Amino acid sequence: MSIELKDVSYTYSKGTPFERQALNNVSVSIDKGEIVAIIGHTGSGKSTFVQHLNALLKPDKGMIIIDEVDATGKTSDAKAARHRVGMVFQYPEHQLFAETVEEDIAFGPRNKGFSEDEVAVQVKEAMRFVGLDYDTYAKRSPFQLSGGQMRRVAVAGVVALNPDYLVLDEPSAGLDPASRLRVFREILELHKTRKIAIVIVTHSMDEAAEYANRLLVINKGQLLYDGKPEEIFKEHSAELRQVGLDMPQVYNLGEKLKANGLNLKGDIMNTKALVKAICQAKGWKNAK
Amino acid sequence: MLNNITLGQYFPGDSFIHKLDPRTKLLCTLLFIVAIFFANSPISYGILCGFTLLVILVSRLPFVMVLKSVKPIWIILLLTLCIHIFTTPGETILYQYSFLTVTKEGLELGVKMCLRLILLLLFSSILTFTTSPIVLTDGIESLLRPFKCIGVPAHELAMMMTIALRFIPTLLEETDRIMKAQTARGADFESGNIIQRVKNMLPLLIPLFIGAFRRADDLAIAMEARCYRGGEGRTRMHQLSYGSNDYVAFVVIFVLIFGLAFLRWGTKLI
Ligand SMILES: Nc1ncnc2c1ncn2[C@@H]1O[C@H](COP(=O)(O)OP(=O)(O)OP(=O)(O)O)[C@@H](O)[C@H]1O
Ligand SMILES: [Mg+2]
Numbered sequence: 001m002s003i004e005l006k007d008v009s010y011t012y013s014k015g016t017p018f019e020r021q022a023l024n025n026v027s028v029s030i031d032k033g034e035i036v037a038i039i040g041h042t043g044s045g046k047s048t049f050v051q052h053l054n055a056l057l058k059p060d061k062g063m064i065i066i067d068e069v070d071a072t073g074k075t076s077d078a079k080a081a082r083h084r085v086g087m088v089f090q091y092p093e094h095q096l097f098a099e100t101v102e103e104d105i106a107f108g109p110r111n112k113g114f115s116e117d118e119v120a121v122q123v124k125e126a127m128r129f130v131g132l133d134y135d136t137y138a139k140r141s142p143f144q145l146s147g148g149q150m151r152r153v154a155v156a157g158v159v160a161l162n163p164d165y166l167v168l169d170e171p172s173a174g175l176d177p178a179s180r181l182r183v184f185r186e187i188l189e190l191h192k193t194r195k196i197a198i199v200i201v202t203h204s205m206d207e208a209a210e211y212a213n214r215l216l217v218i219n220k221g222q223l224l225y226d227g228k229p230e231e232i233f234k235e236h237s238a239e240l241r242q243v244g245l246d247m248p249q250v251y252n253l254g255e256k257l258k259a260n261g262l263n264l265k266g267d268i269m270n271t272k273a274l275v276k277a278i279c280q281a282k283g284w285k286n287a288k
Numbered sequence: 289m290l291n292n293i294t295l296g297q298y299f300p301g302d303s304f305i306h307k308l309d310p311r312t313k314l315l316c317t318l319l320f321i322v323a324i325f326f327a328n329s330p331i332s333y334g335i336l337c338g339f340t341l342l343v344i345l346v347s348r349l350p351f352v353m354v355l356k357s358v359k360p361i362w363i364i365l366l367l368t369l370c371i372h373i374f375t376t377p378g379e380t381i382l383y384q385y386s387f388l389t390v391t392k393e394g395l396e397l398g399v400k401m402c403l404r405l406i407l408l409l410l411f412s413s414i415l416t417f418t419t420s421p422i423v424l425t426d427g428i429e430s431l432l433r434p435f436k437c438i439g440v441p442a443h444e445l446a447m448m449m450t451i452a453l454r455f456i457p458t459l460l461e462e463t464d465r466i467m468k469a470q471t472a473r474g475a476d477f478e479s480g481n482i483i484q485r486v487k488n489m490l491p492l493l494i495p496l497f498i499g500a501f502r503r504a505d506d507l508a509i510a511m512e513a514r515c516y517r518g519g520e521g522r523t524r525m526h527q528l529s530y531g532s533n534d535y536v537a538f539v540v541i542f543v544l545i546f547g548l549a550f551l552r553w554g555t556k557l558i
Binding site for chain 2: 017051054056083085086087089092094095096097098107108110111112143157158161
């Protein structure tokens with residue numbers, strides 16, 4: 001069970017003077033159960049890349065294979081395969097349209113042909129996941145919510161599709177720190193309970209290092225690195241800086257502590273590793 | 289999905305034609321249209337065609353692209369041709385079939401009319417190919433300014449056009465984005481009968497309109513916050529000014545006009 005991209009290239013506005021190649025020969029395979037973070041400089045092609053994961057953009061060259069089915073085709077198999085990939089766009093709150101929150105979340109499941117009972121179950125489940133109380137919000141208009149709440153409704157609308165792969169394009173952009181944390185907690189929980197693959201585009205190295213077990217670095221439309229976050233950050237810090245990215249804050253903090261004489265061992269890429277290293281250095285018992 | 293719509297048809301470049309002042313280009317296009325109606329002999333039509341070709345060459349636009357701009361009106365061309373061919377009375381009958389008569393005069397007139405239309409279209413597309421829409425509105429505003437005293441709201445018209453032009457690509461992009469997002473949620477914009485299709489469009493149209501209103505609101509507030517109070521006493525960032533190129537263009541177009549006028553009436557005088 002995986003999404004495979006084979007030698008995918010994509011050019012915007014092909015054949016016009018404004019032609020612009022956004023992806024160049026990208027090959028990657030994403031398996032069920034992974035949490036993949038995608039980082040890259042602004043305009044590097046991250047959004048273009050993730051829109052290929054469910055064949056919303058058809059590649060000029062190359063193949064998209066979802067669960068062994070060629071997803072660019074017109075067959076019902078291909079359509080079903082595409083529907084197994086849920087996609088939360090950048091600023092998804094701009095796609096809300098229905099009169100009530102409930103109706104909006106139910107839009108996807110209905111299109112997918114769920115029965116009304118199933119739809120109701122999925123809607124409730126999805127709202128619980130994103131932390132919207134059903135009784136308070138279900139009957140409200142999505143346009144009378146705050147930006148963060150709208151974002152949650154939009155995410156719920158995709159979660160309710162019950163996808164096997166969930167792709168999120170900067171789900172935490174423009175949210176306050178507490179909401180950011182919540183969004184990620186919810187995503188992790190979704191990953192744990194439903195055993196689905198998660199693909200997250202993010203501008204935060206910390207989020208990437210903290211939550212992902214695989215990291216893709218995209219630069220100028222090409223896949224620069226693909227591997228474990230700790231390893232990529234450790235081995236390619238200089239190159240990452242060169243393409244306009246940075247190391248996680250936690251790493252910088254660890255380095256500063258080291259420079260100030262705290263004897264920390266190893267390379268520290270996330271909070272867990274930092275806590276462990278400090279406890280070790282200080283001889284404290286690492287409680288949790 | 290919508291990415292093969294190119295908006296306006298501006299084709300960036302830095303040729304002689306591109307660099308002309310928009311007012312020059314607008315006025316020259318008008319004068320050229322006048323010139324087209326001076327033409328009556330094969331020679332004058334030849335001159336006009338040659339001149340158009342020359343301008344396309346100088347502008348360094350892809351030739352095929354410019355020719356393609358005639359495509360949308362081919363039906364009109366065909367109709368014009370047929371009507372003239374079949375309805376013009378004349379002496380020399382070339383072909384007759386029951387009530388349909390084709391005369392030499394009719395054929396000539398039809399071809400002439402079509403040629404006029406084609407030239408007209410080609411020349412105005414050169415204008416839009418070589419001038420960005422925003423610059424074009426600047427030019428229009430500046431040309432309309434003298435008519436302000438008779439109540440033409442030149443500045444307001446230009447501002448409205450600029451804003452519309454500025455937001456059309458944004459709206460198209462937004463349409464594309466929402467369409468993708470709803471497609472990812474299983475929306476279907478392509479199948480079903482008319483009523484179903486209209487209904488299926490709602491998830492696209494509602495967010496689009498809400499976005500447009502939000503944008504309009506934001507823009508109004510932003511303009512007011514920067515003390516926009518209409519065109520009164522407003523200076524512009526890009527001052528339009530005529531350069532030597534523009535004088536050359538005017539001279540060329542006037543020579544063309546007088547040449548054609550001479551071909552038509554002058555030869556009789558001599
Ligand atoms: N609809 C479009 N038409 C033309 N070019 C586009 C379009 N969308 C994106 N591009 C171009 O393709 C390149 C990749 O864009 P993309 O949206 O994938 O970047 P991104 O990595 O997601 O950036 P960000 O971090 O800002 O979201 C950019 O250089 C952009 O200018
Ligand atoms: Mg993006």
